[in-house]
Amino acid sequence: MALVAPVGLTHFLLLGTALFCLGLYGVFVKRNAIALLMGIELMLNAVNINLIAFNKFIAPANFTGQVFSIFVIVVAAAEVAVGLALVISIYRDRATTSVDDLDWLKW
Amino acid sequence: MDFALFSLNNAWLIPLLPFLAFVLIAFAFKNMEKTASTTAILFCGVSFLLALGVVAGVLQHPELIEHPFVKEARWFSMPGLSITMGQYIDPISAMMLFVVTLVATMVMIYSTGYMQGDPGYSRFFAYLSLFACSMLGLVIATNLLQMFIFWELVGLCSYLLIGYYYFKDSAREAAKKAFMTTRIGDFGLLLGIMFLQINFGTLEFTELADKLPAFAVAHPGLLTIIGILVFIGPIGKSGQFPLHVWLPDAMEGPSPVSALIHAATMVVAGVYLVARSFTLFQVAPEAQHFVAYIGGFTAFFAASIALTQREMKRILAYSTVSQLGYMMMALGVGSLTASMFHLMTHAFFKALMFLAAGSALHALHGTADIFEMGGLRKKMPWTAAFMVIGTLAIAGIPPFAGFWSKDEILLMTKLHGFTGLYVLASLTAFMTAFYMSRMVFVAFFGKENPHNHPHESPWNMLLPMSVLAVLAVVGGLVGTPWTEHGFGYYVRYGELHHAEVDWSVMGGSVVLAVGGISLAWAIYGAKLIDNEKLAQRAGFLYTLSYRKFFIDEIYQWINKVIVDGTGRVLYWVDIHIVDGFIDGLADSTGWAGRTLRRVQTGQVQHYAMIFFFTVVLVAVIMGLMGNHSAMALIGGGK
Numbered sequence: 001m002a003l004v005a006p007v008g009l010t011h012f013l014l015l016g017t018a019l020f021c022l023g024l025y026g027v028f029v030k031r032n033a034i035a036l037l038m039g040i041e042l043m044l045n046a047v048n049i050n051l052i053a054f055n056k057f058i059a060p061a062n063f064t065g066q067v068f069s070i071f072v073i074v075v076a077a078a079e080v081a082v083g084l085a086l087v088i089s090i091y092r093d094r095a096t097t098s099v100d101d102l103d104w105l106k107w
Numbered sequence: 108m109d110f111a112l113f114s115l116n117n118a119w120l121i122p123l124l125p126f127l128a129f130v131l132i133a134f135a136f137k138n139m140e141k142t143a144s145t146t147a148i149l150f151c152g153v154s155f156l157l158a159l160g161v162v163a164g165v166l167q168h169p170e171l172i173e174h175p176f177v178k179e180a181r182w183f184s185m186p187g188l189s190i191t192m193g194q195y196i197d198p199i200s201a202m203m204l205f206v207v208t209l210v211a212t213m214v215m216i217y218s219t220g221y222m223q224g225d226p227g228y229s230r231f232f233a234y235l236s237l238f239a240c241s242m243l244g245l246v247i248a249t250n251l252l253q254m255f256i257f258w259e260l261v262g263l264c265s266y267l268l269i270g271y272y273y274f275k276d277s278a279r280e281a282a283k284k285a286f287m288t289t290r291i292g293d294f295g296l297l298l299g300i301m302f303l304q305i306n307f308g309t310l311e312f313t314e315l316a317d318k319l320p321a322f323a324v325a326h327p328g329l330l331t332i333i334g335i336l337v338f339i340g341p342i343g344k345s346g347q348f349p350l351h352v353w354l355p356d357a358m359e360g361p362s363p364v365s366a367l368i369h370a371a372t373m374v375v376a377g378v379y380l381v382a383r384s385f386t387l388f389q390v391a392p393e394a395q396h397f398v399a400y401i402g403g404f405t406a407f408f409a410a411s412i413a414l415t416q417r418e419m420k421r422i423l424a425y426s427t428v429s430q431l432g433y434m435m436m437a438l439g440v441g442s443l444t445a446s447m448f449h450l451m452t453h454a455f456f457k458a459l460m461f462l463a464a465g466s467a468l469h470a471l472h473g474t475a476d477i478f479e480m481g482g483l484r485k486k487m488p489w490t491a492a493f494m495v496i497g498t499l500a501i502a503g504i505p506p507f508a509g510f511w512s513k514d515e516i517l518l519m520t521k522l523h524g525f526t527g528l529y530v531l532a533s534l535t536a537f538m539t540a541f542y543m544s545r546m547v548f549v550a551f552f553g554k555e556n557p558h559n560h561p562h563e564s565p566w567n568m569l570l571p572m573s574v575l576a577v578l579a580v581v582g583g584l585v586g587t588p589w590t591e592h593g594f595g596y597y598v599r600y601g602e603l604h605h606a607e608v609d610w611s612v613m614g615g616s617v618v619l620a621v622g623g624i625s626l627a628w629a630i631y632g633a634k635l636i637d638n639e640k641l642a643q644r645a646g647f648l649y650t651l652s653y654r655k656f657f658i659d660e661i662y663q664w665i666n667k668v669i670v671d672g673t674g675r676v677l678y679w680v681d682i683h684i685v686d687g688f689i690d691g692l693a694d695s696t697g698w699a700g701r702t703l704r705r706v707q708t709g710q711v712q713h714y715a716m717i718f719f720f721t722v723v724l725v726a727v728i729m730g731l732m733g734n735h736s737a738m739a740l741i742g743g744g745k
Contacts, residue, residue, distance in 0.1 A: 007141060024719065027712065027715055028712055028716060035713070050260065070660075076351025099710065099711050100710065102709070102710075102711065103710055104709065105706060105709050106707050106708055106709025106710075
């Protein structure tokens with residue numbers, strides 16, 4: 001066994017999991033809507049790492065994982081654009097971006 | 108075309124005319140009193156003429172006994188049910204048409220005097236016309252459904268007229284009592300009618316008569332039940348025991364109404380219905396015996412109550428109940444002729460007596476207690492004479508009308524072997540003679556009451572009474588045993604049979620009648636026996652009779668304890684069990700909604716949390732159960 005093990009699928013998956021948990025944590029505890037969006041970005045990136053790692057280690061002949069991750073990035077960009085627009089609009093209206101106050105859709 | 112034939116063909120006009128009078132009065136002549144009463148009398152009078160024509164037609168065509176003259180039009184039909192409306196003319200209905208139109212016309216003429224100055228004058232005549240129409244429609248009914256419709260209309264009219272003085276509490280109560288008590292009977296009748304329709308597929312009298320004998324052989328028990336159910340209707344309407352309680356209370360209506368109800372309409376409707384469905388009872392002997400015993404008992408029972416009553420109209424009311432019992436008994440022992448004969452003569456003298464009583468009450472401004480009247484003979488000679496004629500007729504003194512018909516009933520009861528009923532009926536005859544003459548001796552003879560200032564009634568009240576008085580005297584002669592083509596020749600069912608004149612029955616009933624009158628004379632006329640002391644001596648019996656055997660109290664008790672008690676229990680069940688269940692259901696959905704509402708906080712992070720932990724939960728489940736079964740559990744795959 002080599003002293004330094006080569007970087008394998010497991011490491012990437014661990015990194016992805018760690019990133020996902022960080023993002024999830026951010027989404028759960030942050031009060032600022034923009035910080036929330038940032039948390040979501042982290043989670044999406046964790047997913048992207050998984051996709052590319054699987055592509056590289058499981059089916060290197062295809063580019064399925066890469067294509068998927070590009071789709072995810074595009075959709076995420078679009079989502080953030082909409083999300084930021086909403087946040088700005090809400091801020092103009094209510095002078096707040098704290099998600100605790102954004103509960104007008106309930107009931 | 109001669110008048111008799113025209114009347115036979117257009118007998119349906121007879122009920123229609125009073126109905127037209129009712130419509131005219133109710134909608135056009137409301138505020139024209141004179142016109143209203145004239146219309147009512149005129150239309151009813153024309154009906155009377157037509158009825159005379161029908162009678163003449165029936166006399167010319169004796170074959171109508173076996174083959175009634177039926178004219179009908181289809182009202183509606185559907186598979187298994189075809190209902191017609193029309194006219195059914197045979198000697199029985201012809202006799203009834205004659206009696207009803209006659210009494211109704213007389214009562215209307217009388218009412219122009221009796222109701223003078225009453226604020227509801229026009230309304231009264233409208234009701235009377237409708238009453239006459241309902242009864243006449245019932246009389247000519249061709250089937251049981253048509254009969255039932257008019258039967259209910261008669262009930263409605265009696266309700267309206269008994270409660271005519273609607274501003275009086277007692278009148279309202281009496282009207283309600285009459286309506287509800289008879290309604291109990293109507294329910295039985297309706298059940299009987301439905302049974303007939305289901306079993307025979309028709310309600311036509313003629314078709315029923317054809318189909319009944321064969322059915323009687325196959326299902327005698329069922330037929331008995333049907334017969335008794337049908338008879339429950341007449342028990343209510345004709346005031347037979349135990350549904351007689353409404354009839355004496357019905358005195359709350361104006362006196363002419365009492366005359367009409369007691370003589371020609373409401374109460375005789377029951378007798379007439381039994382007579383109409385006589386074929387049914389003929390083939391169901393048990394049901395027929397039931398009729399006989401109920402009738403006989405009612406006759407005796409009501410007479411024993413009448414012995415001690417103090418109000419004039421109440422005495423008359425109980426005598427009506429008693430006489431109706433006679434008629435039922437006659438039907439029960441199998442003599443249609445005797446019953447119809449007594450119905451006719453009773454209509455004459457009972458209407459006469461009620462009108463005379465009304466005349467007396469009118470003169471005394473409503474004093475009802477006979478012991479407060481006294482000596483009316485001097486101030487009201489005509490009224491007194493009419494009342495005496497009526498009393499002699501009902502007591503059964505020859506040759507007055509009541510003697511012949513009552514004698515016929517007694518004779519038939521004895522001939523058909525109902526010895527017990529014969530004895531009971533004879534005793535009743537004795538009591539009838541006694542209590543009726545008690546009323547006459549106390550109210551019309553005896554000492555004058557100085558507080559009263561009676562005056563004789565006007566001519567328009569005396570005239571109808573005199574007509575009825577003549578009939579009360581000679582009306583029975585059409586049915587004497589010596590008339591070859593008399594009443595029994597036309598009004599009968601089945602073979603014509605001539606009973607021998609039974610002198611023992613005839614003599615016995617005369618002796619009993621004279622005995623009753625003499626006893627009344629001894630106590631109340633000559634005061635040979637002190638009536639107060641007699642009442643004390645027979646204390647228990649006196650109370651029992653005076654308080655009407657506590658039947659009303661028993662009903663009150665049943666009402667209070669059983670009906671109200673059941674009502675309370677059912678109310679509790681309704682509130683706590685039924686409503687409780689439904690309310691609980693509603694509450695639990697409400698609670699679920701309120702609880703689930705909390706899930707929707709509107710907080711983005713809460714939703715994210717729920718989503719996340721659900722995913723975790725699914726993952727755990729999948730991990731524990733293995734992929735395949737977990738998918739099945741969640742519902743995703745197969």
